[in-house]
Amino acid sequence: LHPLLVTRYAGLPAVYTWLDRLQALLEAQHRADGTWVAVSQLPQAARQGIDAACGQALQELAPIASIAEPRNT
Amino acid sequence: MSEANGLPGRRSFLRGVAGGVAGGVVAGGAGGYALRGSRPDPALAADTAAMAGRLPAVPFHGKHQAGILPQQRQTAVVSLDATADSKAELTDLFQTITSRARFLTAGGTPPPVGIDGPPSDSGVLGPTVVPDGLTVTLGVGSSLFDDRYGLARQLPAHLTPMRAFPNDNLDPAQCDGDLILQLSAGSTDTVVHALRDIAKHTRGGMQVNWRIDGFKSPARPAGTVPRNLLGFMDGVANPPMSEANELVWVQPGTSGEPGWTAGGSYVVVRLIRMFVEFWDRVDVTEQEQMFGRNRATGCPLDADSLYAAPDYGADPTGAVIPLNAHMRLANPRTPQTASSRILRRAWNYDRGIDQVGDLDMGLVFSCYQQDIKRQFEAVQTRLIGEPLVDYISPFGGGYFLALPGVRDTADWYGRALLA
Numbered sequence: 001l002h003p004l005l006v007t008r009y010a011g012l013p014a015v016y017t018w019l020d021r022l023q024a025l026l027e028a029q030h031r032a033d034g035t036w037v038a039v040s041q042l043p044q045a046a047r048q049g050i051d052a053a054c055g056q057a058l059q060e061l062a063p064i065a066s067i068a069e070p071r072n073t
Numbered sequence: 074m075s076e077a078n079g080l081p082g083r084r085s086f087l088r089g090v091a092g093g094v095a096g097g098v099v100a101g102g103a104g105g106y107a108l109r110g111s112r113p114d115p116a117l118a119a120d121t122a123a124m125a126g127r128l129p130a131v132p133f134h135g136k137h138q139a140g141i142l143p144q145q146r147q148t149a150v151v152s153l154d155a156t157a158d159s160k161a162e163l164t165d166l167f168q169t170i171t172s173r174a175r176f177l178t179a180g181g182t183p184p185p186v187g188i189d190g191p192p193s194d195s196g197v198l199g200p201t202v203v204p205d206g207l208t209v210t211l212g213v214g215s216s217l218f219d220d221r222y223g224l225a226r227q228l229p230a231h232l233t234p235m236r237a238f239p240n241d242n243l244d245p246a247q248c249d250g251d252l253i254l255q256l257s258a259g260s261t262d263t264v265v266h267a268l269r270d271i272a273k274h275t276r277g278g279m280q281v282n283w284r285i286d287g288f289k290s291p292a293r294p295a296g297t298v299p300r301n302l303l304g305f306m307d308g309v310a311n312p313p314m315s316e317a318n319e320l321v322w323v324q325p326g327t328s329g330e331p332g333w334t335a336g337g338s339y340v341v342v343r344l345i346r347m348f349v350e351f352w353d354r355v356d357v358t359e360q361e362q363m364f365g366r367n368r369a370t371g372c373p374l375d376a377d378s379l380y381a382a383p384d385y386g387a388d389p390t391g392a393v394i395p396l397n398a399h400m401r402l403a404n405p406r407t408p409q410t411a412s413s414r415i416l417r418r419a420w421n422y423d424r425g426i427d428q429v430g431d432l433d434m435g436l437v438f439s440c441y442q443q444d445i446k447r448q449f450e451a452v453q454t455r456l457i458g459e460p461l462v463d464y465i466s467p468f469g470g471g472y473f474l475a476l477p478g479v480r481d482t483a484d485w486y487g488r489a490l491l492a
Contacts, residue, residue, distance in 0.1 A: 009189075018277065021158075045154070048280040052156035056277030063190030 001068065008067050011060055018057035025050045128206030128259045133178040135478040136336050137322060140208030140257055141418075141441055142314070146289050147264050148257040148420050150342060150437055152214075152250030152282040152471060160222045164491045166278035167211075170254075171485035173274050174209035177202065177267045195273075197266040205263040209271075211486050212253040212340050212473035227490055229474045230329040231339055231445050236472075238453055240462040247344060247469030250282040255439075261286075283469065285344055287420025287437040297371055297379060301421060302347055302434050303464070305364050306371035308417045309379060310404060320448070321416050321441050323474075333489035336477035338441045341415075341449045344422075344469035347435040352464045363460045365398030373400070382406060402455045413451040415440040435465070445472055 005012050029037040029046065039047065131139050157163040180202045183194035194202065218228040237243050256267045264286075272281075290299040298306040312320050325335035352360070361368055365383065373383035375393045383394055385406060394401050404414060418441065423434040442448035476486050 048154050048282075049156050052277050052280050055280075059273065059276050066188055066190050069188070 001064070005064065005067065009063060011063065015057070015060045015064075018053055018060050022050070022053040022057050025053050127203060130179050130204035131206055131208050133175050133209075133479065134481050134484070136480070137338070137478045138208075138210050138475055139178075139478070140210035140255060141321075141338060141416075141475060143206070143208065143257075144289050144418060144420075145206050145208070145257040145259055147259065147261045148255060148287045148289075148437070149264050149268055149284065150287065150420075150439070151254045151256070151268065151284045153252040153254060153279040154282050155217060155221070155251040155279050157222075157278045160224075160491065162278060163222050164487075166275055167487040167491060168485045169274050169278070170209075170211060170271060171479055173271050174211075174486075175479075175482075177270060178204055178207045178209060180204035195266060195269050197262055197269065202266070203263065205258045205260055207256065207258040207263055207267055209267065210255040210257075210475055212255075212475040213487070213490075214250050214252065214471055214473050216249060217251040224490070227331050227333060229323075229331065229334050229337075229339075230327070232474055233445075233472060235341075235470055236450065238467070239457050241467045244468050247283045247285075249471040250473075252279060253340065253342065253471065253473040253475075285422055285424070285437055285469075287422045289420055301419065301436055302349060302423070303352055303360070303364075304368055305360075305366060306379075307419050307436075309366070309371055310400070311417055312414045316414075317416075319412070320414055320443060323443055331490075333487075334474060334477070338416075338475045339443065339445050339449075340473050340475045341438075341440050341442070341445060342470040342473070343436075343438040343467050345436040345438055346433065346466045346468055348464050348466070349432055349434060355464075362395050363399060363464075365394045365400040374398075397459055399456070399459055399461050402459055403452050405455075410451075413448050415442045415448045415452060438470075441475065 002012075009015075025046070029042065029050075031037065042050070128145070131143065133139060155163060155166065157166050182201050183192070186193050198205075213229075213232075215228065215232045215234055218224045218232070234249050235243075254271070256264050256271075258264050258267070292299050298309050301307040314321075318324060321338050323330060323334045323337045323339070325332070327335075357368055361374060366373055370377075371379045373381055373394065375383050375388060383401070383406070385394065385401060388394055390396075391398075391401075396402075404410065418439045420437040420439075421434070422437050423432075425433055427433045440449055477489065479486055
C-alpha cells in the first residue's frame with residue numbers, strides 16, 4: 001500500500017513513527033528464551049506505554065481504510 | 074421560578090461564573106464566615122433551573138480555571154498517567170488538551186473530513202457541538218514531577234501522593250495519577266462526548282488510570298441545597314468567594330511555591346463509598362446527631378434556618394449538636410480553624426453493585442484550597458474516628474494542583490510550567 005498512500009496520505013510518516021514505537025515497546029517484553037511477558041505481569045507504566053502507542057498507531061492508521069476504498073470516479 | 078425563591082436565575086448564575094472572582098461574584102458573603110452564617114454566593118448556589126437544561130457556554134479563558142466554581146449536574150473525574158516520551162511531547166499533549174477544551178466548551182460545527190477518513194467528531198451531540206455549560210478542569214499530580222520530564226524542581230510546594238488516614242481503605246488502582254481531568258456539564262451526553270473527543274486526540278500522550286462519574290442532585294425542596302446519598306444536604310457551608318485569595322487560589326510570590334503555580338488551586342479528590350443499606354437502618358435522630366443537621370430541612374440542630382451558623386459557644390457540652398458531629402468537627406467555626414476552611418465540591422456517584430450484591434454508591438468528594446496540609450488534612454485529622462466512619466469508606470482519590478487558568482487564545486495549560 002505504501003506507493004498508493006505516499007502521495008495520498010499526509011499522515012503516513014506518523015503511521016510509521018507510531019508503529020515503530022509500538023514494535024520497540026513490544027520487543028522490550030520479549031524474553032531471550034523467546035517467550036513473552038504476560039499482559040497481567042506487565043508493570044503499569046509498561047502496559048500504559050503499549051496501550052498508548054497502540055492507540056495512537058490505530059488512530060493514525062484509521063484514515064487509510066477510507067483512502068484505499070476503491071472508487072469508480 | 075428560581076428568582077422567586079431568592080436564588081439567581083440561569084443568566085445571572087452564568088454571569089457570576091464568567092465574572093470570576095475579580096468580577097465581583099460576591100453577594101451574600103458578609104465576611105467573618107467562620108463565626109457567622111451567610112447565604113452562599115450566586116456562583117456557588119445550587120440553582121436547579123441552571124442545572125436542569127442545556128446551558129450556554131462557560132467562558133474557557135481566565136485567570137483561574139472556569140470549572141472550579143460552578144457545579145453542573147453531571148461530571149466525570151478521570152485520573153490519567155502521561156505516556157508522552159519527552160518534555161516536548163508532554164508540551165504537545167497539554168497544548169492539544171487546551172485546543173480541544175477551547176473548542177468543546179465554546180461549541181460549534183466540527184470540520185468536515187470528506188471521504189479521506191473517519192468523521193472528526195463522534196456525532197454524539199448531533200451535527201453541531203453544543204456547549205451545555207461544559208467545563209474542562211486539568212490538574213497535575215506529584216508523580217508528573219519525577220525524572221521523566223525534568224520537572225522535579227517545579228514541584229508545587231504542597232503536592233504529595235495522597236495520604237492514607239486511619240479510617241481509609243485505599244485501593245492503589247484507584248489512587249493518584251500524573252493528571253486529573255474533570256469534565257462537567259449539564260447532561261451526561263455532553264460529558265461523554267468531551268471525554269471521547271479528548272481521548273481520541275491524546276491517545277499517544279496519556280492513558281486513563283482510573284475514572285469515576287458523578288451527578289449533582291437537584292435541590293429538593295427547590296431553593297435549598299442538593300443532597301448526598303445519605304439524604305443530607307451537602308456543602309451548605311462553603312466560604313464566600315470574597316475569601317478566595319485567602320483560601321482557594323495559590324497566590325503569586327508565596328514562599329516556597331514555584332512561580333508557575335500562581336492562580337492554580339490544590340484539589341483533593343476522595344472517592345467515598347457509602348454503606349447505604351446499613352445507613353438506612355439507622356433512626357433519623359441518630360443520623361442527625363452524626364451530621365449535626367436536620368435531615369429534612371438541612372438546618373443546624375440548634376437553628377431554624379438553613380444558612381444559620383450553629384452557635385457552638387452556647388452548646389459547649391454538645392447537648393444539642395454533639396461534639397463529634399461531622400459538621401462540628403469539620404468546621405468548628407473558631408478563629409483558630411478559620412484558615413483551614415475548604416471550598417467543597419462534591420458529587421454523588423452510583424455505579425451498580427459490588428461483588429456481594431450491595432449497592433455501590435457514595436460520594437466523589439473534592440475540595441479546593443491553597444494548602445492541602447493547612448486545610449484538607451487539618452479538617453480530615455479532626456474527623457478521624459467520627460461516628461460517621463462506620464457508614465462510609467474512602468477507597469480512592471488523590472492530591473493534585475489544578476493548573477492556573479488559560480488566559481487567552483495564545484495561552485495553553487501549563488505554559489508557565491513547560492515553556
